[in-house]
Amino acid sequence: MMELTRKGEYAIRGIVHLARLPHGNVALLSEIAEAAELPQTFLAKIFQNFAKLGFVNSYRGTGGGFSLARPAAAITLRQVVEAVEGPIAPNRCVTELGCERSATCRVHTVWRRVQEQVVGILDGVTIEELAREED
Amino acid sequence: MMELTRKGEYAIRGIVHLARLPHGNVALLSEIAEAAELPQTFLAKIFQNFAKLGFVNSYRGTGGGFSLARPAAAITLRQVVEAVEGPIAPNRCVTELGCERSATCRVHTVWRRVQEQVVGILDGVTIEELAREED
DNA sequence: ACCTTTAGGATCATTTTTATCCTTTTTAGT
DNA sequence: ACTAAAAAGGATAAAAATGATCCTAAAGGT
Ligand code: SF4
Ligand code: SF4
Numbered sequence: 001m002m003e004l005t006r007k008g009e010y011a012i013r014g015i016v017h018l019a020r021l022p023h024g025n026v027a028l029l030s031e032i033a034e035a036a037e038l039p040q041t042f043l044a045k046i047f048q049n050f051a052k053l054g055f056v057n058s059y060r061g062t063g064g065g066f067s068l069a070r071p072a073a074a075i076t077l078r079q080v081v082e083a084v085e086g087p088i089a090p091n092r093c094v095t096e097l098g099c100e101r102s103a104t105c106r107v108h109t110v111w112r113r114v115q116e117q118v119v120g121i122l123d124g125v126t127i128e129e130l131a132r133e134e135d
Numbered sequence: 136m137m138e139l140t141r142k143g144e145y146a147i148r149g150i151v152h153l154a155r156l157p158h159g160n161v162a163l164l165s166e167i168a169e170a171a172e173l174p175q176t177f178l179a180k181i182f183q184n185f186a187k188l189g190f191v192n193s194y195r196g197t198g199g200g201f202s203l204a205r206p207a208a209a210i211t212l213r214q215v216v217e218a219v220e221g222p223i224a225p226n227r228c229v230t231e232l233g234c235e236r237s238a239t240c241r242v243h244t245v246w247r248r249v250q251e252q253v254v255g256i257l258d259g260v261t262i263e264e265l266a267r268e269e270d
Numbered sequence: 271a272c273c274t275t276t277a278g279g280a281t282c283a284t285t286t287t288t289a290t291c292c293t294t295t296t297t298a299g300t
Numbered sequence: 301a302c303t304a305a306a307a308a309g310g311a312t313a314a315a316a317a318t319g320a321t322c323c324t325a326a327a328g329g330t
Contacts, residue, residue: 002137030275041321045320062274062330141287174290177290
């Protein structure tokens with residue numbers, strides 16, 4: 001239940017790989033895909049989206065590739081996950097869809113707590129932390 | 136992301152409805168489905184499974200139906216959710232499948248924390264609490 | 271010009287979700 | 301025994317989501 005999709009997993013592995021490079025360093029998509037063992041064409045879509053969202057810069061042509069657009073410490077795991085999977089919500093009543101029963105529903109409050117906890121954890125983790133190799 | 140399926144939602148609404156009845160009371164599937172506004176044939180599958188798992192007793196024939204097999208306070212939300220959705224796991228590395236990277240992966244520890252928190256919350260909620268109408 | 275590399279769009283196979291239907295079995299009541 | 305009621309079990313299926321792949325276009329470097 002409540003499992004991240006492959007897309008989400010790939011997105012994280014991809015951006016964490018980028019964050020391990022010296023800052024501003026440009027990496028080829030093919031390089032990232034190979035290093036992180038991800039399907040390249042699928043990762044392409046994910047990174048195109050990241051570029052639009054301003055997580056990464058993309059450069060076309062020879063010598064092109066992707067680089068982090070902001071410091072890894074300024075990108076949270078929540079931002080990355082939500083970018084690819086949408087808002088974190090354990091049930092639709094805690095999304096913008098809502099539920100007409102939510103005012104009196106006791107289960108609703110549980111899902112709100114779950115949402116808060118998960119969001120809290122993912123908000124507290126940055127890509128920089130995830131990219132650290134020492135320690 | 137990480138959203139409960141309709142099946143999970145129906146399962147909870149169904150069993151909570153049963154729990155609101157005087158204990159041991161037998162209710163028709165059609166009655167539960169109507170009261171909780173659930174598709175009856177779909178709910179049937181869910182309750183067949185609940186019966187196998189020992190959450191409810193089922194009685195066939197005239198005067199049949201379903202009743203709670205144990206006190207509502209002895210059934211947790213986690214048990215219900217896991218019965219229909221499988222083990223709670225935000226990523227496959229925290230399932231029995233595992234991941235060969237998990238030993239060194241910093242993201243893995245985040246998913247473990249998420250899993251622990253969610254499991255903890257759902258473990259701490261019983262169907263009895265969810266069924267309360269007063270307060 | 272030509273090669274490299276990302277962007278964008280279309281497409282597609284597989285799996286999961288969300289059901290419905292039909293037949294069988296069990297049980298109660300007559 | 302007969303009949304009606306109700307769940308059990310199994311098959312089927314439409315729709316949506318997932319997980320990709322492919323092709324053409326655009327941009328940039330040499
Ligand atoms: S948990 Fe309650 S509020 Fe949320 S979707 Fe279910 S019925 Fe609605
Ligand atoms: S988060 Fe780390 S351990 Fe978990 S699946 Fe991804 S790579 Fe594997």
